[in-house]
Every structure is written in structure tokens, then in C-alpha cells.
Amino acid sequence: xxxxxxxxxxxxxxxxxxxxxxxxxxxxxxxxxxxxxxxxxxxxxxxxxxxxxxxxxxxxxxxxxxxxxxxxxxxxxxxxxxxxxxxxxxxxxxxxxxxxxxxxxxxxxxxxxxxxxxxxxxxxxxxxxxxxxxxxxxxxxxxxxxxxxxxxxxxxxxxxxxxxxxxxxxxxxxxxxxxxxxxxxxxxxxxxxxxxxxxxxxxxxxxxxxxxxxxxxxxxxxxxxxxxxxxxxxxxxxxxxxxxxxxxxxxxxxxxxxxxxxxxxxxxxxxxxxxxxxxxxxxxxxxxxxxxxxxxxxxxxxxxxxxxxxxxxxxxxxxxxxxxxxxxxxxxxxxxxxxxxxxxxxxxxxxxxxxxxxxxxxxxxxxxxxxxxxxxxxxxxxxxxxxxxxxxxxxxxxxxxxxxxxxxxxxxxxxxxxxxxxxxxxxxxxxxxxxxxxxxxxxxxxxxxxxxxxxxxxxxxxxxxxxxxxxxxxxxxxxxxxxxxxxxxxxxxxxxxxxxxxxxxxxxxxxxxxxxxxxxxxxxxxxxxxxxxxxxxxxxxxxxxxxxxxxxxxxxxxxxxxxxxxxxxxxxxxxxxxxxxxxxxxxxxxxxxxxxxxxxxxxxxxxxxxxxxxxxxxxxxxxxxxxxxxxxxxxxxxxxxxxxxxxxxxxxxxxxxxxxxxxxxxxxxxxxxxxxxxxxxxxxxxxxxxxxxxxxxx
Ligand code: 3H9
Numbered sequence: 223x224x225x226x227x228x229x230x231x232x233x234x235x236x237x238x239x240x241x242x243x244x245x246x247x248x249x250x251x252x253x254x255x256x257x258x259x260x261x262x263x264x265x266x267x268x269x270x271x272x273x274x275x276x277x278x279x280x281x282x283x284x285x286x287x288x289x290x291x292x293x294x295x296x297x298x299x300x301x302x303x304x305x306x307x308x309x310x311x312x313x314x315x316x317x318x319x320x321x322x323x324x325x326x327x328x329x330x331x332x333x334x335x336x337x338x339x340x341x342x343x344x345x346x347x348x349x350x351x352x353x354x355x356x357x358x359x360x361x362x363x364x365x366x367x368x369x370x371x372x373x374x375x376x377x378x379x380x381x382x383x384x385x386x387x388x389x390x391x392x393x394x395x396x397x398x399x400x401x402x403x404x405x406x407x408x409x410x411x412x413x414x415x416x417x418x419x420x421x422x423x424x425x426x427x428x429x430x431x432x433x434x435x436x437x438x439x440x441x442x443x444x445x446x447x448x449x450x451x452x453x454x455x456x457x458x459x460x461x462x463x464x465x466x467x468x469x470x471x472x473x474x475x476x477x478x479x480x481x482x483x484x485x486x487x488x489x490x491x492x493x494x495x496x497x498x499x500x501x502x503x504x505x506x507x508x509x510x511x512x513x514x515x516x517x518x519x520x521x522x523x524x525x526x527x528x529x530x531x532x533x534x535x536x537x538x539x540x541x542x543x544x545x546x547x548x549x550x551x552x553x554x555x556x557x558x559x560x561x562x563x564x565x566x567x568x569x570x571x572x573x574x575x576x577x578x579x580x581x582x583x584x585x586x587x588x589x590x591x592x593x594x595x596x597x598x599x600x601x602x603x604x605x606x607x608x609x610x611x612x613x614x615x616x617x618x619x620x621x622x623x624x625x626x627x628x629x630x631x632x633x634x635x636x637x638x639x640x641x642x643x644x645x646x647x648x649x650x651x652x653x654x655x656x657x658x659x660x661x662x663x664x665x666x667x668x669x670x671x672x673x674x675x676x677x678x679x680x681x682x683x684x685x686x687x688x689x690x691x692x693x694x695x696x697x698x699x700x701x702x703x704x705x706x707x708x709x710x711x712x713x714x715x716x717x718x719x720x721x722x723x724x725x726x727x728x729x730x731x732x733x734x735x736x737x738x739x740x741x742x743x744x745x746x747x748x749x750x751x752x753x754x755x756x757x758x759x760x761x762x763x764x765x766x767x768x769x770x771x772x773x774x775x776x777x778x779x780x781x782x783x784x785x786x787x788x789x790x791x792x793x794x795x796x797x798x799x800x801x802x803x804x805x806x807x808x809x810x811x812x813x814x815x816x817x818x819x820x821x822x823x824x825x826x827x828x829x830x831x832x833x834x835x836x837x838x839x840x841x842x843x844x845x846x847x848x849x850x851x852x853x854x855x856x857x858x859x860x861x862x863x864x865x866x867x868x869x870x871x872x873x874x875x876x877x878x879x880x881x882x883x884x885x886x887x888x889x890x891x892x893x894x895x896x897x898x899x900x901x902x903x904x905x906x907x908x909x910x911x912x913x914x915x916x917x918x919x920x
Contacts, residue, residue: 227255229262234270235407236263237400245283246276248324250295252286256328257302264309271411272313273403274306274332280319281341281399282328287350287493290484299324299356300477303331307419312410316396316403317341322380327354330361333417335392336406337383338399343391344380348453350496351489351862355480359460360421360472365391367426372440372461376454390426421469430465437465450735451862452488487872491864495854498847498865502693503682506844508675514683515625515676521546521597523614525556525587528631529603531659534560537581538660539688544586546593553587560585563660591617594626599684601653603631611635612643619644627677629653630668634700637670647672653681654701655690656856664856665690666701691855696842703852705837706866709829714740716889718765718803721814722822724783725795730822735860740826742793745782750775764806772802825885828878831870835900838913846910871909879904 223229226242226249238259240246256274263272276282285299306313306328315321315329317337322344329335329343337343345354345362353359354375363371366389374381386392396402409415430436441458448454456479463475483489521544522533529545536543547553564578573581591614594600600622602614611630618628628650630640641650652668665685669678678694685692695702714727728739738746744766753770756763769782776782777791784793807814834849843849850865863869870878879896886894896904903910 223259223262224251224255226251227259229259231266231269232404234268234411235404236266236269236272237404238263238272238274239277239400240275240282241277243278245280245320246278246325247283247286248299248328249286249289252282253297253299253302257297257305260302260306260309260313264311269311271311271407272309273316273400273407274313274328275316275400275403276318278319281315281317281321282325283320284323284325284346285355287496290493291490299327300473303328303356307331307333307421309333310417312407312415312417314403314407314410316399316406317343317383317392318399320344320380323347323354323358324356327356327358327361330365330420331357333419334406334410334415335386336394336396336399336402337386337392338397338402339383339395341383341386342380343383343386344378345375346378346380348376348378348451348457349492351451351453351486351492352483353453353457353460353476353479355477355484357421357473357476359457359476360464360469362391363430363461363464364420364423364426365389368430368437368461368465369440371464372437372444372458375461376441376444376448376458427465434465437462450860452486453483453492456483488862491862491868494847494864494868495850495861498851499691499855501845502691502848502851503686505675505678505682505694508678512675512679514680515598515627517541517598517627517680517684517687519544519597520684521594521600522603523591523594523600523618524603524605525553526603527559528655528657528659529601530556530560530563531657531661532601532603532631532655533585534563534581534660535655535688535690537584540584541688542584542586544588544593544597546588546591548589550589553589557582557585557587592621594618594621595623597622597626599627599629599680601629601631603655606632606635608635608639611640615640615650616643619646625649627651627680629681631655633704636699637668637697638672641670641672648674649677651677651681652697652701653685656703662856663689663691664703664852665692666703666852666856667692667694668697668701669694670697691851693848693851694844695848695852696840698837698840698842702834702837702843702849703856705842706830706833706849706853707857709833710740710826713825713829715763715766716891717817717822717825719807719810719812720817720889722817723795723800723803725793726817726819727822727826728793730819731826734823734827735863737858741783745776745784745786745793746791748776748778749782764810765803768802768806769799774799824881827866827869828882828885829894831866831878832882832894832897832900834867834870835897835903835910838910839897839899845914847914867910871911875900875904875909876907 227240230237242252263269313332314334315332318341320342321329326343345358347354370389383395445454460476460479463472519542520536522529523546525545525547533543533545567573568575568578604610604614630652633654637652641647651673654666656662656664667681682692717727724741728741731739749770774781780786785796837843846867849867853859853865879900882894882896
């Protein structure tokens with residue numbers, strides 16, 4: 223029918239196949255093709271049933287996100303779906319891969335659905351700051367009941383084919399999509415099954431109509447963690463409309479909600495994040511066609527918190543790991559922590575009951591570095607000092623097999639220097655995981671001076687395989703994330719000397735949407751670490767030092783910038799800290815002033831953005847969107863604000879540059895002066911996004 227959708231007939235069955243790689247998204251051409259094929263099959267007197275299926279790796283994975291924000295092209299999806307649902311001949315959706323968003327909505331407008339065993343079905347629109355806009359919020363509750371529908375629509379996670387079968391979303395699990403769809407179509411015809419239009423079937427809504435708490439409780443459970451986000455609440459309202467209103471009115475409500483969200487700043491930021499994440503996996507400056515090396519077995523050096531978390535990430539992805547320690551005692555402790563961690567997750571229902579044993583079965587503990595011999599990738603996660611790292615890499619050079627990728631999990635140290643102790647610097651790079659490593663999605667892949675392109679692509683491919691989000695960065699102190707964070711740390715400390723309190727600074731940062739403020743974060747990490755390092759370097763930080771001298775090391779001592787009640791992690795403002803700050807300021811002859819929340823926000827964010835600009839200038843990061851990915855997935859930057867560089871573009875670079883100059887003057891801190899890149903972009907009225915084409919949907 224057109225280049226991306228074709229129609230063929232196998233006697234009385236019409237097969238409509240979408241073939242629009244990579245994910246069969248519903249572009250205007252796909253919508254038009256489906257529309258024409260369905261109309262033509264309906265008009266063909268020989269055809270008695272229609273199967274809609276897809277070629278390639280997946281069923282339709284949703285609307286074409288790149289079309290949002292552009293003038294709409296006909297036919298609209300709603301029009302296509304109406305024609306399908308009203309077809310007098312049965313239409314069967316035959317699903318494989320992922321039927322997501324608009325893809326599942328297409329399937330829901332069909333009269334029957336079958337899927338292959340490995341298929342996944344979902345409405346993930348909330349993750350893009352949207353709600354399903356083509357009937358999903360009205361048809362899914364009618365297919366599976368409002369409780370599961372809320373879970374899928376407000377939570378956004380897909381379900382498996384077997385769950386879909388259990389809850390009535392699909393009729394059958396089939397072997398192949400097209401052949402299975404065709405056999406099912408013949409069965410429908412043979413059994414003369416009536417057409418099932420979900421729009422007319424309210425049976426599964428009855429319970430929630432009688433007792434609305436079924437719906438409100440499901441919503442409350444899912445929106446608990448949706449702080450600051452608009453879409454989950456709007457999506458819940460749309461599902462509520464399915465319960466409260468007739469189908470067509472519900473559809474109208476859904477449409478209104480969708481149109482509002484698609485134009486919102488939050489959704490723009492979330493769509494930008496979606497594309498940025500995928501862009502980050504494309505490595506700048508690597509020759510086209512560079513193939514990653516084969517990685518079947520991984521070794522991790524160090525069974526501490528980081529090493530253990532990294533080992534778990536591999537085991538979770540089914541990759542065997544050798545976990546190496548210096549002694550039996552340390553190894554036993556590390557293995558025990560992982561076992562407990564898995565058991566706790568299983569007890570919470572986060573993983574199946576047999577998963578802890580299976581995953582621990584993939585982790586083999588060994589003592590001695592000579593045990594790296596079989597590994598294709600070795601990740602060092604030992605104590606963060608250069609001397610120890612060098613010692614480990616010297617040994618790795620001796621024992622690792624040729625071609626193995628040697629990675630350091632350092633969060634600050636110079637990988638070039640580490641690589642120099644080996645005779646194979648081309649195989650050395652950084653893989654900087656974030657704590658807790660089995661949970662946090664970011665992996666900064668550090669490209670050293672001599673890192674070979676295929677070593678780099680290996681690290682990126684492996685990171686994706688274990689469900690991490692990789693971002694390639696260059697060597698510098700703290701790489702991208704921690705280097706920018708250091709700027710925020712510097713300002714937060716200075717703010718205390720000017721009259722702000724820890725709880726005021728933290729409140730501004732959490733109100734912005736970060737999970738934690740800088741002081742609560744310091745308390746979690748432990749204040750003694752920085753104190754010791756300052757002592758080593760002969761540096762003073764009067765307030766932080768005074769806290770440590772008073773035995774306040776943070777959460778671990780129940781007192782730090784805050785106080786903590788026994789067994790609790792909730793930070794309580796402490797008058798003693800206020801007193802201690804006052805005394806310190808008096809001793810130093812500092813005058814307190816009222817610091818506004820606006821100033822705090824600017825001084826928390828703008829110096830980081832300025833550092834981001836320097837990082838771009840130095841080419842430590844290739845794209846502003848890579849920096850954003852690092853902050854989104856490593857530091858809990860709120861997804862609806864897109865990342866620091868995206869946020870900066872929204873605020874306006876001229877404003878940011880002006881305010882930085884102002885603070886440089888007012889606080890007598892020349893390091894706050896806008897960087898040359900920021901200054902130039904501000905003067906030209908440009909954005910960071912103008913530096914690349916990376917953000918397709920922004
Ligand atoms: C929606 O449907 C709204 C409707 O309710 C209402 C309409 C009125 N559009 O992730 P991958 C690209 S909202 C355009 O690396 P994987 C992606 O950018 C949508 N492009 O593969 C990448 O391009 P490139 C609801 C898309 O195998 C390439 O495809 N649906 C889209 O790891 C491969 O992607 C969703 O939110 C798209 N919809 O994972 C699903 N999807 O190669 C979004 C992907 O140039 N998609 N691309 O970098 C996904 O979750 C994953 O892509 C998927 C495949 C699981 C499908």
C-alpha cells in the first residue's frame with residue numbers, strides 16, 4: 223500500500239504488515255498505510271478477517287515521538303483507530319517485541335489480540351511526560367480492569383505476555399506473530415466469534431463504579447513517588463474518566479489531557495531526556511563500524527560496596543562474574559552483603575523468590591588477582607588512592623588475557639596515569655559507576671588518551687547490556703558529574719558563612735526537584751572523609767571542621783549538619799548546629815545577612831552550569847545532552863527539568879551569565895565569572911542545544 227505498510231491476502235485472511243524500522247513507530251506514513259490497508263481489506267469482498275502485524279524486531283512501539291510539537295499530519299491516530307474498531311470484519315493484532323504506547327492503543331482498537339511469549343505490552347507515555355492519547359486510558363481499563371490499568375498507565379511499566387493473557391489483554395500466546403495471528407483469525411471465523419469492541423464492554427468497570435476506592439487506592443500507591451511530575455496525575459484523571467463517564471466522553475477528556483501535556487515544558491524535557499539517553503550511547507570520534515569486543519565473563523576487583531554493587535549489576539543481567547578480594551575474610555563479608563541485599567529485594571517482591579540463589583550462583587568469589595585470567599572485562603573497584611590503583615593495574619597487566627578490557631571505577635583519578643603502568647594502555651579506560659551501583663543507572667565511561675576505539679565501544683555496549691545508561695567522558699578531576707558537583711559544594715559551604723542554614727539550602731534544592739540537598743548528602747556520605755582529606759592537604763573549612771571536632775560525622779554518628787533519631791534517616795534541623803555556625807562566624811568576624819531562596823537556587827545551579835560549559839570547551843563531554851544524561855541518571859536531577867544544560871537553555875544563557883558575573887563581584891570570587899563559551903553563547907543569544915543536533919525532540 224505504501225513503503226512502510228503492505229497488504230497481502232491469504233485466501234480469506236488479509237495480512238497488514240507494518241515495516242518501518244527500527245521500532246515501527248506510528249509516523250504519518252505508518253498511520254496512513256494502516257488506514258488505507260484496513261479500508262481496502264474491508265472493501266475486499268474476498269476478505270473475511272484482518273491480521274495486523276509488524277516486521278522487524280517489534281510490534282509498533284508507539285507514536286513517533288519526533289513528530290510531537292510539529293504541525294499534525296493526517297490521518298490522526300484516533301481516526302485510524304475508529305475505522306479499525308468499526309470494521310465489520312474481525313481485526314486481530316498479532317504482537318511480538320514491544321507493543322507500547324500508541325502501539326498498544328492500536329492493538330486495543332482491534333477486536334482480538336494475540337502475542338508471542340516474549341512480548342511486552344505497556345502504556346509508558348507517563349515516562350515521556352504524557353498520557354496515552356489514542357484511547358488507551360479508556361480501553362485498557364475495560365480490557366484489564368481499572369486496578370491493573372492504573373498500574374500500567376500511571377506507573378508506565380509494561381507487562382509480560384503471560385500477565386497480559388491472565389488479565390484478558392490478549393486472547394492467546396502464539397509462536398510466531400504473523401502465523402499465530404493468521405491461525406487465530408481462522409479460529410475466530412470457524413467459531414463465528416462475535417467482534418469484541420472494548421468501547422462497548424464495561425463489565426470490568428463495574429466493581430470500581432460501585433466502590434471507587436479500588437481506583438483511588440491504586441492511584442495513591444503509584445503517585446506517592448511522583449513528586450513534581452504532572453503526567454502521572456493527569457493520566458490517573460483520564461483513567462478516572464473511564465470509570466465515571468461514558469466511553470466517548472472519556473475519550474474527549476483523555477484528548478484534552480494529552481494535548482495539554484504534549485505542549486508542556488515537562489514533557490518537552492522528558493522527550494529530550496529520552497533522545498539524549500540514546501544519543502549518549504553514540505560515541506563521538508569513533509570510526510564507523512567499530513565492533514565491540516566479545517564479553518562473556520567479567521572480573522571485579524574489590525568486594526566492597528562499589529565492587530559488590532557492580533557484581534550484582536552483571537549477575538542481574540545474567541553475566542557470570544568473578545569477584546576478587548585480597549583475603550577470605552573480606553570476600554566472605556562482600557558475598558554476605560550481596561546475598562542479604564538480594565534476599566531483602568526478594569522479600570519485598572522486587573525479584574522472584576528463586577532469583578537470589580540464581581544470581582548469587584553467577585558470582586564466584588576468589589582470592590588473588592591471578593584469578594582474572596578468564597575475564598574479557600575487568601573492573602577495578604578498590605580503595606581510591608593512586609598508589610593502590612597502580613599496584614592493581616600492574617598485576618592486571620601481568621595476569622589478564624590479551625585483549626581484555628581493563629577498567630577502573632575511580633571517581634576522580636587520572637586514568638592516563640593508571641594506564642601508563644601497563645604495557646597495554648589501549649585496553650585501559652574508566653567505568654565510573656554510581657552508588658548504590660546495583661541501583662543507579664549511570665555509568666561514566668572514561669576515555670583515556672590511548673584508549674582504543676573498540677575498547678570504548680565494548681564498555682558502552684556492556685553498560686547497556688547491564689541496563690546502565692553510559693555516557694562517554696574525558697579524563698579530568700572528577701570527570702563530568704563530580705567536577706560539576708564540586709562547584710555546588712563550594713557554594714553551599716560559602717552560603718553558610720553568609721547567613722544561610724543547611725536546612726534552608728537543602729530545602730531550596732529539594733524543592734527544585736533533586737532528591738537531596740548538599741548538606742543531607744554530606745551527612746549520608748560521612749563528614750569525616752572530607753575532614754581527613756582536608757587535614758592531609760592542610761586545608762581548613764571552619765564550619766565542617768567544627769562539626770567534625772564535635773564528633774558530628776553525619777548519619778553514622780546520628781549527628782552532622784542535622785540530627786537523626788536512632789534508626790532513622792530523616793534529617794532534623796538541629797539548634798546546636800545553628801549555634802555552632804553562629805559561633806564560628808563570630809570567631810571569624812563574619813557578618814550574617816538574610817540570603818534569599820532565589821539567590822540560593824542561582825548559586826546552587828549556575829556555577830554547575832558554568833562548569834558544564836568549561837567541560838564542553840575542553841571537550842571532556844562531547845555534547846551538552848551527555849552532561850544532562852549524567853545528571854539525570856547519576857545524581858537524581860528531576861527528569862521534568864531535562865538536566866542542567868537543558869535547564870540553562872530554558873532559563874536563558876544571558877541571564878545566567880549576568881548573574882554569575884554579579885555573584886563573582888558580590889562574593890569576591892573570580893572563579894564564578896562566566897566561562898568563555900557561556901559568555902559567547904549568551905552574547906549571541908544562543909543555547910547550549912545549538913552546539914549539537916543531539917536533541918531531536920527538544
Ligand atoms: C505515544 O505513543 C503517544 C500515544 O499514546 C498517543 C498518540 C496520539 N518514536 O531505544 P532504542 C528510536 S508516546 C521515534 O535504542 P531498544 C530511538 O530513538 C510513545 N523514535 O532501542 C532509537 O533511534 P536511534 C510511547 C523512536 O531496542 C531507535 O528507535 N512509546 C521511538 O533498546 C532504537 O531505540 C514509548 O515511549 C518512538 N516512539 O528499545 C516507547 N522509540 O537509533 C519508546 C524508539 O536513532 N521506545 N525510537 O538512536 C522505547 O522504549 C524503546 O525504544 C524500545 C526499543 C523498547 C521500543
